[in-house]
Amino acid sequence: xxxxxxxxxxxxxxxxxxxxxxxxxxxxxxxxxxxxxxxxxxxxxxxxxxxxxxxxxxxxxxxxxxxxxxxxxxxxxxxxxxxxxxxxxxxxxxxxxxxxxxxxxxxxxxxxxxxxxxxxxxxxxxxxxxxxxxxxxxxxxxxxxxxxxxxxxxxxxxxxxxxxxxxxxxxxxxxxxxxxxxxxxxxxxxxxxxxxxxxxxxxxxxxxxxxxxxxxxxxxx
Amino acid sequence: xxxxxxxxxxxxxxxxxxxxxxxxxxxxxxxxxxxxxxxxxxxxxxxxxxxxxxxxxxxxxxxxxxxxxxxxxxxxxxxxxxxxxxxxxxxxxxxxxxxxxxxxxxxxxxxxxxxxxxxxxxxxxxxxxxxxxxxxxxxxxxxxxxxxxxxxxxxxxxxxxxxxxxxxxxxxxxxxxxxxxxxxxxxxxxxxxxxxxxxxxxxxxxxxxxxxxxxxxxxxxxxxxxxxxxxxxxxxxxxx
Amino acid sequence: xxxxxxxxxxxxxxxxxxxxxxxxxxxxxxxxxxxxxxxxxxxxxxxxxxxxxxxxxxxxxxxxxxxx
Numbered sequence: 287x288x289x290x291x292x293x294x295x296x297x298x299x300x301x302x303x304x305x306x307x308x309x310x311x312x313x314x315x316x317x318x319x320x321x322x323x324x325x326x327x328x329x330x331x332x333x334x335x336x337x338x339x340x341x342x343x344x345x346x347x348x349x350x351x352x353x354x355x356x357x358x359x360x361x362x363x364x365x366x367x368x369x370x371x372x373x374x375x376x377x378x379x380x381x382x383x384x385x386x387x388x389x390x391x392x393x394x395x396x397x398x399x400x401x402x403x404x405x406x407x408x409x410x411x412x413x414x415x416x417x418x419x420x421x422x423x424x425x426x427x428x429x430x431x432x433x434x435x436x437x438x439x440x441x442x443x444x445x446x447x448x449x450x451x452x453x454x455x456x457x458x459x460x461x462x463x464x465x466x467x468x469x470x471x472x473x474x475x476x477x478x479x480x481x482x483x484x485x486x487x488x489x490x491x492x493x494x495x496x497x498x499x500x501x502x503x504x505x506x507x
Numbered sequence: 508x509x510x511x512x513x514x515x516x517x518x519x520x521x522x523x524x525x526x527x528x529x530x531x532x533x534x535x536x537x538x539x540x541x542x543x544x545x546x547x548x549x550x551x552x553x554x555x556x557x558x559x560x561x562x563x564x565x566x567x568x569x570x571x572x573x574x575x576x577x578x579x580x581x582x583x584x585x586x587x588x589x590x591x592x593x594x595x596x597x598x599x600x601x602x603x604x605x606x607x608x609x610x611x612x613x614x615x616x617x618x619x620x621x622x623x624x625x626x627x628x629x630x631x632x633x634x635x636x637x638x639x640x641x642x643x644x645x646x647x648x649x650x651x652x653x654x655x656x657x658x659x660x661x662x663x664x665x666x667x668x669x670x671x672x673x674x675x676x677x678x679x680x681x682x683x684x685x686x687x688x689x690x691x692x693x694x695x696x697x698x699x700x701x702x703x704x705x706x707x708x709x710x711x712x713x714x715x716x717x718x719x720x721x722x723x724x725x726x727x728x729x730x731x732x733x734x735x736x737x738x739x740x741x742x743x744x745x746x747x
Numbered sequence: 748x749x750x751x752x753x754x755x756x757x758x759x760x761x762x763x764x765x766x767x768x769x770x771x772x773x774x775x776x777x778x779x780x781x782x783x784x785x786x787x788x789x790x791x792x793x794x795x796x797x798x799x800x801x802x803x804x805x806x807x808x809x810x811x812x813x814x815x
Contacts (some may be wrong), residue, residue: 430664433668437661441651450647451665455672458679465686482682486675497668502586504660540768544754555758562771604775613767718775722782729786732793736792739796 289374290382297386307352312394315348319402330407337406338416338467342460345395345420349427351453352391354445356383356435357502366439368427370506380498381491384425384432392424408471415470422483423463429487429494430455436501457484514731517591521724528721535714542707550704556620561707563613565715566606570638573603573719577645579669581663591727593659594734596666597649600724602719604642610635630684634677641669655737 322340323333351440369379392456399420400413410415434452438444466479528652545559550557577596584592614632626632645662650657757764 306692388555409670433664437648437665438651440657441648441661442653443651447644447647447651451644454644454666454676457637458672458675461679461683468686482679489675493668493671499662501661501664504657504664507657507660544768551759554760556760556763557766558757558760558764562767566771602778609771609774612770616763616767616770620760665785706754718779722779725782725786729782729789732786732789736789736796737804 289372289379291319293369293382294386297383298389301386301390307355308390308394311348311351311391314351314400315344315395315398315483316402318347319344320405334409335408336401337408338412338464338471340406341402341416341465342467343424344435344475345399345424346427346453346456347449348395348437348459349391349424349431350449352387353431353435353452354438354447356432357439358435361439361505365504367506376499377495377500380432380436380495380502384494384498387432388428392420395424396420404498408409410419411469414465415476418480419463419466419476419483420489422480423459424488426459426483426487427456427475429490430459430496432492433497433501436498436505439505459483462486514591514621518728518731521728525721525724528717528724532714532717532721535710535717539707539710539714542710547707548578549701553621556617557704559613559617560704561711563617564708565712566613567610568712569606569637569715569719570603570610570635572716573599573606574638574641574666574670574673574746577603577666581670584659584663585667593663594727594730595723596663597648597659598723599719600646600649600662601644602722602726604639606715606719607635607639607642611639628684629651630677630681633684636726637676637680638673641673645669655734663699 322336326332326336357366360369370376372379389391396417399416403410403413403416431448431452433455434448437451438447441447462479462482466483468474469476469479475493539561543558547558547561549555577599580592580595580599583589584596592700611632614635618627618632619625645666648665649658652661755761755765
């Protein structure tokens with residue numbers, strides 16, 4: 287456990303030292319979401335109806351941005367080799383890395399989402415649900431993304447490959463994330479969607495460390 | 508050379524059964540085509556366009572069947588390090604992608620006269636599209652490494668992760684389409700199928716499966732020879 | 748003639764039915780041909796290598812024999 291916390295604080299400290307990188311994902315999130323009105327026009331009703339989908343899709347893409355670096359720096363400077371050899375289970379290492387990624391990417395996205403909701407003229411009554419759905423969904427994005435990042439270590443064009451591997455697996459999160467928000471905005475019961483988001487989170491919490499650790503081991507062989 | 512001992516037996520076996528499978532596949536597809544185009548009746552609702560079913564449905568079956576084969580091969584590669592399993596997965600992936608593509612294209616060609624559009628975001632079409640992306644990712648990852656074994660291992664992990672996800676994706680897409688789909692769309696899985704349509708479908712389905720088996724054997728053999736070539740090239744490089 | 752015509756128009760759906768069967772046949776045949784071509788190429792390469800390597804090894808042995 288101390289190894290887990292140690293790795294987590296190390297990664298967070300590294301991220302803090304390079305704040306520009308972390309804020310890049312948020313900037314991308316806001317900027318790309320701000321492009322849609324130019325594409326579909328400024329009509330307020332249309333934008334309000336699109337808001338849940340746009341926010342979730344751009345969040346999905348923004349999370350991808352920082353995935354390539356998740357293991358790459360450690361892979362290149364050799365510290366990953368030490369992590370594989372360390373007594374601490376590699377699954378915990380993957381979990382710590384994914385958690386650090388979520389704290390530096392997912393959490394800022396959640397903080398920026400209300401701003402986008404405001405820009406899109408979304409009903410403010412949906413804001414708590416937006417934050418709840420993103421709080422349950424974005425950790426899964428980091429976890430599934432960690433699998434993709436681990437699999438592409440040492441690959442040619444790894445950065446281009448990650449979206450191809452990760453995006454199809456993220457579709458369920460997108461579906462239930464948007465559905466929860468749509469239900470809340472439409473006055474329906476968002477509970478089942480939220481439950482599914484939670485189930486997906488728990489599922490990826492189990493699957494991602496196992497698959498990610500297997501991927502790291504074969505990358506180090 | 509002991510590593511090729513098992514593949515050697517595989518090669519001998521495949522050389523014996525390959526001609527039989529190939530002939531059987533060609534025969535079944537020929538019979539299936541004859542039944543599909545000449546014998547089976549036109550549907551009372553969909554008219555002659557229903558004949559597209561005889562290539563569309565077997566392609567869709569193959570798309571799912573081959574992904575299952577890849578997942579099983581990946582599991583045996585990761586657990587038992589069976590040297591042939593990686594090759595089976597590698598040989599199967601492009602075939603599966605082709606059948607998935609065919610399922611999409613023929614589905615589109617069926618959808619245009621039936622639904623009036625080339626594409627609807629129907630649960631089935633959408634999940635097949637996602638399956639196509641999974642195939643592309645698998646192929647891309649397999650080819651992205653300088654070392655073939657690393658590519659095979661990474662792709663095997665991805666295939667298993669994808670396999671766990673396929674039912675989840677399918678379920679969530681169905682959930683999603685019932686939220687958004689207007690109910691007016693004609694469902695393809697209507698009443699139970701008549702035997703005059705079932706037989707050509709089964710003949711084509713089995714023919715496609717045997718075609719895949721024959722093609723897979725050819726491709727695995729090709730990969731085995733390529734591995735032997737690489738091994739020889741490596742030893743030659745070491746010697747010189 | 749009339750019958751053949753009816754067969755090809757497929758009750759007005761010929762423009763959909765035939766492309767569906769055509770693209771299926773095209774891709775399945777192309778995949779088969781490409782796989783067979785690759786197998787033949789690899790087989791030929793292996794044959795070539797098997798024909799040349801023993802000779803090269805014999806040449807090396809001879810050179811080593813002379814050097815020693």
